[in-house]
Amino acid sequence: IDLYFFCSYLLKSYRTTTEIMLSANNITNYINLNSAKPVIRHGNKVNYKNYNNEKNQIDSIKNILKEYEQKKYKSIAIICKNNMETSRITDELKKEKINVNNITNSDTQYNGGICTITSYLSKGLEFDGVIVSNASEGEYDSNKNIDMKLLYVSMTRPLHELNILYHDNIVRPLRQEINHVNMTNNKYKE
Numbered sequence: 001i002d003l004y005f006f007c008s009y010l011l012k013s014y015r016t017t018t019e020i021m022l023s024a025n026n027i028t029n030y031i032n033l034n035s036a037k038p039v040i041r042h043g044n045k046v047n048y049k050n051y052n053n054e055k056n057q058i059d060s061i062k063n064i065l066k067e068y069e070q071k072k073y074k075s076i077a078i079i080c081k082n083n084m085e086t087s088r089i090t091d092e093l094k095k096e097k098i099n100v101n102n103i104t105n106s107d108t109q110y111n112g113g114i115c116t117i118t119s120y121l122s123k124g125l126e127f128d129g130v131i132v133s134n135a136s137e138g139e140y141d142s143n144k145n146i147d148m149k150l151l152y153v154s155m156t157r158p159l160h161e162l163n164i165l166y167h168d169n170i171v172r173p174l175r176q177e178i179n180h181v182n183m184t185n186n187k188y189k190e
Helices: 003-010 018-030 054-070 083-095 145-155 172-189
Strands: 047-050 075-080 100-102 113-118 127-132 158-166
Touching: 018 145, 018 172, 047 172, 054 075, 054 083, 054 127, 054 158, 075 083, 083 100, 083 113, 127 145
Parallel strands: 047 158, 075 113, 075 127, 100 113, 127 158
Antiparallel strands: none
């Protein structure tokens, strides 16, 4: 096997859209890892939403879930950094009569629908739509490579659509993209 061909093959992303991969590559560039090259399949831009408090976070998740369900997505993940966050979000959504499963270490299969899952358990899985519950600097520390790698894994799970929520300050590698999106949006409002 040609080693160059083999290595370049490993750097291609066949799962996600170009827009998602370009956003996720902000993380790999930040921690000086090779960026994956997306196979040309376009989709929606990554959506970023700043939330004020936990109630606003849950309301945002509910609204995104409605959009995903209208698009007939069969597999939807709300990816959190830790078990405490997955449990809290699962409990809040169940109070709202939303059917959601919390995937844990003890689960052996996932049969679709809406789930909450930690970033480290989501590695190797794929979903039609993904919501990253909190990509704030306080949740994923930009100074810790492991946190950046976990966020990268979370961002590269969707096949079609990615929504990223954050509280106050989004992680450093994604700030420039957020600023660019905000400047573009403000330009069109004028």
